[in-house]
Amino acid sequence: MKSIGMIGGGAWGTAIGKILAEKGHQVQIWAYEQELVDSINTRQENNLYLPGVSLPANLTADRDIRAVAQDKDFVIFSTPSLYLLPAVRQIVTVPNIAEGHTPLGVLTKGFVHTQRGPRLILETMEDYLPGFYKGNLVYISGPSHAEEVARGKLTGLISASQNPKNSIRFRELLNSETLMVFSSLDVIGVQISAAVKNVVAIAFGIMDAMKEFSGTVGDNTESLLLAAGLNEIQTIARAMGSTHPETFTSIAGVGDLDVTCRSIHGRNRRFGREIVLKHILEPFSSIDDLLSNLQELGYLPEGAVAVANVKELAERLNLKLPISSGVFRILNKENTPMDEARGILASLTGARLDFHVDFP
Numbered sequence: 001m002k003s004i005g006m007i008g009g010g011a012w013g014t015a016i017g018k019i020l021a022e023k024g025h026q027v028q029i030w031a032y033e034q035e036l037v038d039s040i041n042t043r044q045e046n047n048l049y050l051p052g053v054s055l056p057a058n059l060t061a062d063r064d065i066r067a068v069a070q071d072k073d074f075v076i077f078s079t080p081s082l083y084l085l086p087a088v089r090q091i092v093t094v095p096n097i098a099e100g101h102t103p104l105g106v107l108t109k110g111f112v113h114t115q116r117g118p119r120l121i122l123e124t125m126e127d128y129l130p131g132f133y134k135g136n137l138v139y140i141s142g143p144s145h146a147e148e149v150a151r152g153k154l155t156g157l158i159s160a161s162q163n164p165k166n167s168i169r170f171r172e173l174l175n176s177e178t179l180m181v182f183s184s185l186d187v188i189g190v191q192i193s194a195a196v197k198n199v200v201a202i203a204f205g206i207m208d209a210m211k212e213f214s215g216t217v218g219d220n221t222e223s224l225l226l227a228a229g230l231n232e233i234q235t236i237a238r239a240m241g242s243t244h245p246e247t248f249t250s251i252a253g254v255g256d257l258d259v260t261c262r263s264i265h266g267r268n269r270r271f272g273r274e275i276v277l278k279h280i281l282e283p284f285s286s287i288d289d290l291l292s293n294l295q296e297l298g299y300l301p302e303g304a305v306a307v308a309n310v311k312e313l314a315e316r317l318n319l320k321l322p323i324s325s326g327v328f329r330i331l332n333k334e335n336t337p338m339d340e341a342r343g344i345l346a347s348l349t350g351a352r353l354d355f356h357v358d359f360p
């Protein structure tokens with residue numbers, strides 16, 4: 001039996017915490033909201049982010065982030081990207097982490113924006129953690145909606161680390177009857193795949209909504225977008241130093257892109273659909289305005305956080321990324337979804353597209 005601290009009480013940290021607790025480990029979750037701590041501890045349910053799933057009694061919650069990281073055999077970060085760095089900074093001086101005794105894993109998908117610009121999650125964490133952790137952090141990703149993992153649907157994940165011993169440690173920790181975990185050395189490819197697929201899924205959601213009104217956009221068109229999205233992921237990942245081309249044909253690459261674009265659980269897909277069907281961008285003047293007022297949206301599409309980072313990286317690396325650039329312009333109110341969608345499709349087919357869609 002191991003003791004495990006989960007830093008982040010959203011749907012994903014809770015689902016993974018449940019799997020670990022069901023394997024007999026003692027799991028403690030750091031949750032930001034007191035209401036959530038009470039719900040997990042008294043009703044064995046994450047009422048805010050994973051309602052309707054019954055949690056084991058050996059999974060508890062606490063609002064004290066340092067207490068959750070303290071004296072644990074493993075600590076796993078599961079916050080959204082926006083809240084990751086403040087969480088890391090709070091736990092770096094917890095003795096077992098300051099001394100490098102506790103292996104650290106990360107489930108967050110996205111980038112961290114620092115004064116040096118967009119950075120990958122693990123490299124940013126390494127800047128704040130003691131030197132023992134350099135090359136030893138483990139990044140865990142794959143096609144894995146929390147709603148399904150928590151309900152025992154068979155799921156595959158990839159545990160990636162520069163140190164194979166550590167990726168195997170987390171692989172063994174997480175492997176269960178329903179969770180199959182594989183190892184990878186390609187920490188850059190896996191992180192970029194996880195971050196950029198969320199941006200592509202916003203575009204996919206927009207196209208998916210357009211299908212309902214357009215004689216031109218269909219399932220075939222969506223697959224065209226998906227394939228181009230995978231190409232965009234590879235382009236940026238290679239430029240950033242991805243080491244293994246097979247990452248993109250693995251569950252961390254095309255697998256996660258597919259589920260994020262197509263699953264009804266996907267929030268990035270939902271966000272894209274609601275841009276068209278519910279005009280949800282109307283109250284916001286720009287991406288910054290949207291990210292400052294996320295509570296008005298009521299859920300967190302990581303692609304909306306990632307897209308400005310992708311744009312900045314594309315400019316720095318001189319890359320052409322038509323889908324990400326189009327999503328940026330839509331969210332930043334520089335163009336209408338319709339015009340951008342047409343532009344994205346034209347860039348994929350190399351054709352001039354004049355089709356008309358009557359939005360609701």
Ligand SMILES: NC(=O)C1=CN([C@@H]2O[C@H](COP(=O)(O)OP(=O)(O)OC[C@H]3O[C@@H](n4cnc5c(N)ncnc54)[C@H](O)[C@@H]3O)[C@@H](O)[C@H]2O)C=CC1
Nearest residue numbers: 009010011012013032049079080081083108109144145146
């Ligand atoms: N939900 C899923 O199926 C999956 C999510 N992920 C990734 O895991 C990460 C976490 O996502 P979810 O668990 O889905 O999040 P969620 O949307 O379910 O929950 C939001 C989280 O943010 C926390 N929070 C809200 N305001 C905060 C603040 N001001 N400071 C600190 N924390 C605050 C909440 O307590 C909660 O833990 C994301 O990067 C996501 O992309 C990865 C795989 C699957």
Ligand SMILES: O=C(CO)COP(=O)(O)O
Nearest residue numbers: 142143144145266267268
């Ligand atoms: O990363 C995920 C599935 O693997 C979750 O995707 P969404 O954030 O779009 O729900």
